[in-house]
Amino acid sequence: MQHIVIIGNGISGITTARHIRKKSDQRITVISAETDHFYSRTALMYIYMGHMKYEHTKPYEDWFWEKNRIELKRAYVEKVDTESKTLTFAGGESMPYDKLVLATGSKSNKFGWPGQDLKAVQGLYNYQDLESMETYTKDISRAVIVGGGLIGIEMAEMLLSRNIPVTFLVREGSFWNNVLPDGESEMINRHIREHHVDLRLSTNLKEILSDENGRARAVVTDSGEEIPCQFVGLTAGVSPNIGFLEGSGIETNRGIMVDPYLETNVKDVFAAGDCAEFRETNGERRNLEQVWYTGRMMGEVLAETICNKPTKYEPGHWFNSAKFFDIEYQTYGWVWAKPKDNENDFYWEHESGKISLRLRWDKETDKLLGVNNFGFRLRHHAFDKWFKEERTVQYVLEHLRDANFDPEFYKSHEEEIVNQFNAENGTKVSLKKKSWKRILQLVSN
Amino acid sequence: MSSVDPSLSIANPDLKDADVVQKAGLALAGLGVLVLFLSWGGVAIPPSIGLPIALLGILVGTVIYSARLYLNQPEGIKNNGVWFRSLTSRGVLGWVAGIVLTGFYVLLYWFPEYIGFKASGNEGFVALFDPLSMFFKGKPASQWFLYGTLYTLCITALGVKFLFKYRHNRYQFVRTLVVIASQLFLAYLIPEILAGLNYNDVTTASGEYLGYFNTDLKNSWPLDYDFFYDWQLNAFQEPSYQPVGTLYLIIGIAMFLVVTPIITYYVGKRWYCSWVCGCGGLAETAGDPFRHLSSKKLSAWRLERWLIHSVMVFVFVMTAATIYGYFWNTGEVFGLNIYKTFQQPYGFLIGATFSGVIGVGFYPMLGNRVWCRFGCPMAGYMGIIQRFKSRFRITTNGGQCISCGNCSTYCEQGIDVRSYAQKGQNIVRASCVGCGVCSAVCPRGVLNLENGPEQGRTDLPPIIIGNESIKVSN
Numbered sequence: 001m002q003h004i005v006i007i008g009n010g011i012s013g014i015t016t017a018r019h020i021r022k023k024s025d026q027r028i029t030v031i032s033a034e035t036d037h038f039y040s041r042t043a044l045m046y047i048y049m050g051h052m053k054y055e056h057t058k059p060y061e062d063w064f065w066e067k068n069r070i071e072l073k074r075a076y077v078e079k080v081d082t083e084s085k086t087l088t089f090a091g092g093e094s095m096p097y098d099k100l101v102l103a104t105g106s107k108s109n110k111f112g113w114p115g116q117d118l119k120a121v122q123g124l125y126n127y128q129d130l131e132s133m134e135t136y137t138k139d140i141s142r143a144v145i146v147g148g149g150l151i152g153i154e155m156a157e158m159l160l161s162r163n164i165p166v167t168f169l170v171r172e173g174s175f176w177n178n179v180l181p182d183g184e185s186e187m188i189n190r191h192i193r194e195h196h197v198d199l200r201l202s203t204n205l206k207e208i209l210s211d212e213n214g215r216a217r218a219v220v221t222d223s224g225e226e227i228p229c230q231f232v233g234l235t236a237g238v239s240p241n242i243g244f245l246e247g248s249g250i251e252t253n254r255g256i257m258v259d260p261y262l263e264t265n266v267k268d269v270f271a272a273g274d275c276a277e278f279r280e281t282n283g284e285r286r287n288l289e290q291v292w293y294t295g296r297m298m299g300e301v302l303a304e305t306i307c308n309k310p311t312k313y314e315p316g317h318w319f320n321s322a323k324f325f326d327i328e329y330q331t332y333g334w335v336w337a338k339p340k341d342n343e344n345d346f347y348w349e350h351e352s353g354k355i356s357l358r359l360r361w362d363k364e365t366d367k368l369l370g371v372n373n374f375g376f377r378l379r380h381h382a383f384d385k386w387f388k389e390e391r392t393v394q395y396v397l398e399h400l401r402d403a404n405f406d407p408e409f410y411k412s413h414e415e416e417i418v419n420q421f422n423a424e425n426g427t428k429v430s431l432k433k434k435s436w437k438r439i440l441q442l443v444s445n
Numbered sequence: 446m447s448s449v450d451p452s453l454s455i456a457n458p459d460l461k462d463a464d465v466v467q468k469a470g471l472a473l474a475g476l477g478v479l480v481l482f483l484s485w486g487g488v489a490i491p492p493s494i495g496l497p498i499a500l501l502g503i504l505v506g507t508v509i510y511s512a513r514l515y516l517n518q519p520e521g522i523k524n525n526g527v528w529f530r531s532l533t534s535r536g537v538l539g540w541v542a543g544i545v546l547t548g549f550y551v552l553l554y555w556f557p558e559y560i561g562f563k564a565s566g567n568e569g570f571v572a573l574f575d576p577l578s579m580f581f582k583g584k585p586a587s588q589w590f591l592y593g594t595l596y597t598l599c600i601t602a603l604g605v606k607f608l609f610k611y612r613h614n615r616y617q618f619v620r621t622l623v624v625i626a627s628q629l630f631l632a633y634l635i636p637e638i639l640a641g642l643n644y645n646d647v648t649t650a651s652g653e654y655l656g657y658f659n660t661d662l663k664n665s666w667p668l669d670y671d672f673f674y675d676w677q678l679n680a681f682q683e684p685s686y687q688p689v690g691t692l693y694l695i696i697g698i699a700m701f702l703v704v705t706p707i708i709t710y711y712v713g714k715r716w717y718c719s720w721v722c723g724c725g726g727l728a729e730t731a732g733d734p735f736r737h738l739s740s741k742k743l744s745a746w747r748l749e750r751w752l753i754h755s756v757m758v759f760v761f762v763m764t765a766a767t768i769y770g771y772f773w774n775t776g777e778v779f780g781l782n783i784y785k786t787f788q789q790p791y792g793f794l795i796g797a798t799f800s801g802v803i804g805v806g807f808y809p810m811l812g813n814r815v816w817c818r819f820g821c822p823m824a825g826y827m828g829i830i831q832r833f834k835s836r837f838r839i840t841t842n843g844g845q846c847i848s849c850g851n852c853s854t855y856c857e858q859g860i861d862v863r864s865y866a867q868k869g870q871n872i873v874r875a876s877c878v879g880c881g882v883c884s885a886v887c888p889r890g891v892l893n894l895e896n897g898p899e900q901g902r903t904d905l906p907p908i909i910i911g912n913e914s915i916k917v918s919n
Binding site for chain 1: 881
């Protein structure tokens with residue numbers, strides 16, 4: 001029986017452990033310095049907002065691990081010795097392994113801003129961040145958030161839930177505009193302002209000023225403005241959490257370098273999730289995929305490989321989701337901030353200014369390439385299948401009712417969307433009625 | 446619902462964020478509640494003045510308060526601070542509310558004289574409701590009239606609050622309108638009007654009581670467990686109640702045998718549990734702030750399956766004995782006294798203690814669906830249909846689940862929704878009442894209540910979609 005040791009109890013590490021257990025009887029140990037049990041990192045914000053308690057964010061009851069013979073260890077790994085296959089923990093204890101999985105996730109970026117290490121200056125990635133946010137946002141009169149991405153807007157929502165005024169510094173001219181096209185980005189700008197956030201676009205952080213106790217008291221922007229605040233959220237992205245691997249012989253770049261089998265340059269050492277960096281580029285995907293879903297998928301694949309069925313990581317069609325305050329966002333396929341040369345673009349926005357659909361398709365073949373939907377829900381199975389079958393944009397629009405995933409009684413927008421599309425593109429797409437027969441075909445593998 | 450302060454169940458008692466309009470609304474509702482408590486305490490408030498102040502104060506105050514609270518914010522999910530508030534996180538206020546509610550139920554069921562119900566002439570709390578009862582049917586209020594009035598008031602006032610809270614979600618909006626309407630008309634106004642028209646609950650001029658039958662159309666057997674008791678079957682047949690009595694008898698039987706299985710097949714048990722049922726109606730409106738308190742543990746599910754089906758068997762056996770006794774007029778079955786062996790224990794243990802005292806009294810401790818989840822035989826019966834022969838399911842949207850846990854947390858029935866969603870499996874569970882809140886609180890649009898073909902409804906996909914690494918070999 002081999003001893004498989006997994007460092008990190010986030011979604012990647014735990015998925016790996018669970019799937020190894022499904023397939024084998026190997027001894028499994030999961031090590032984490034963060035928490036005793038796996039919890040859902042995506043739900044950190046909801047703990048702070050009082051929607052849930054920490055215990056509710058745990059997808060499995062505490063007895064689950066023992067029942068499935070997954071050993072849990074709360075410890076911080078300081079050193080990996082790949083020669084003797086031994087881990088050394090802070091405190092000097094050590095543990096041997098036969099196979100090692102590195103699933104250590106990320107840490108928040110700090111770009112060398114003066115004052116970035118002061119008290120009450122932090123990112124939001126792990127449970128300790130949540131605890132320190134709890135501590136440092138007590139009785140404050142303003143918070144400043146730096147970095148206009150997903151974590152930044154979540155942090156804004158968190159702070160507002162406790163009636164803390166927020167100033168939001170965004171480097172881009174419009175929120176998340178390096179990812180979102182202008183229409184969607186502008187919609188979110190409006191929505192952020194609707195929530196009374198002091199949104200500062202095209203604004204950079206210059207430095208963070210300290211009070212006499214080494215705590216942030218204000219930020220200075222690149223325009224020289226000083227904004228008094230007692231908490232600074234740094235949410236300008238994350239980087240792999242791999243400092244402890246220095247000198248281990250495991251090759252790293254920004255992340256831990258892996259092949260398509262998620263194996264590192266050292267035999268029997270693997271990496272998955274946020275901390276893994278692929279040597280080879282896979283289609284349009286980034287070599288560092290810092291997304292919850294991809295972390296889960298890597299875990300699913302890695303378990304196969306570790307259980308002696310070498311399997312390449314081959315994610316299917318890209319999908320992602322987020323929620324910006326009250327506006328849900330889903331995306332399927334690729335929608336770039338600016339369409340590429342071979343791409344056509346269509347954007348529909350509802351009069352409410354909170355619902356939108358964007359389509360991208362190939363100029364030559366009319367093949368659908370990507371979709372962004374805001375404020376309404378679309379069926380994942382539908383788009384996954386349509387991409388696989390290389391359906392045209394006209395086909396997709398014709399069958400758009402099959403893909404609607406909004407609750408019953410919701411107003412549907414397909415007709416409005418198709419009319420606008422026809423008007424703009426001189427096409428004659430006519431909507432089909434929703435068909436359960438077709439939907440079942442979409443769902444079947 | 447009881448005389449517990451409804452403002453307790455609608456507001457963050459911490460008023461620092463409330464503006465003047467909200468405070469005015471709360472004050473108005475508080476005044477209404479105060480009148481109820483003062484009457485209960487024996488303070489002589491003239492009912493003709495006190496009753497309108499109480500009822501209108503609570504209704505209008507709640508509407509003003511919640512309109513102001515929710516319309517001031519962008520529409521969306523409003524669960525901020527749920528786990529920080531004393532009332533909604535089993536804190537001191539939660540315990541106080543639970544104890545007051547439970548106490549009220551105990552008095553209502555077993556000691557109505559302590560809330561002022563007296564055959565010789567009502568006092569205090571019940572007397573406060575005399576004018577309204579006189580208006581409807583020309584006789585003084587009973588404790589049940591008081592209860593029905595407050596129950597309807599709670600569903601209406603807190604239903605309106607729910608409408609404001611979920612105004613962005615049309616499923617919730619439509620469902621709650623129907624919940625309010627079915628309580629107001631089917632359970633309250635129509636029965637009272639029928640009694641007023643001498644079709645039910647009549648005492649003749651010579652002092653003869655002609656009997657009472659259940660005139661709440663939607664309160665179907667076996668939830669309405671005494672439907673086949675002899676006094677009720679006799680009342681259905683009372684000559685002066687015709688044709689209404691016979692109509693209600695036929696509809697009552699058809700509800701169980703025909704209507705329920707057919708509608709449940711098409712849309713799941715939600716048509717009843719979260720759309721029209723009175724218990725469900727209270728749970729979804731007044732109980733909404735407590736929905737997250739239901740246990741999601743596996744152990745709770747194990748208990749639930751035994752308990753609800755035991756109650757179901759109990760009511761079937763009890764009713765079989767009752768019907769046998771009615772037709773053969775024996776009073777006994779297999780030598781067992783029907784009343785003492787079957788009816789009395791069921792009425793005391795299940796009808797009063799479980800569905801009333803625990804079912805509502807324990808909202809602030811165990812969540813708002815204790816009765817529906819662990820006890821209700823109607824829910825048990827429909828649950829079996831829903832699980833094995835229905836078009837209803839909660840569809841999971843492919844691989845989009847992020848395991849956050851909002852769905853499980855806010856499932857009032859204690860279903861671990863997330864455990865299905867994160868596997869990409871649809872949720873088909875006997876206990877789901879289809880309130881739709883899991884779908885509403887999901888931040889990623891992963892859950893949807895749908896009625897579709899039964900084919901593949903419960904399939905567990907071998908691989909969550911979006912990952913092509915692993916192929917399923919056929």
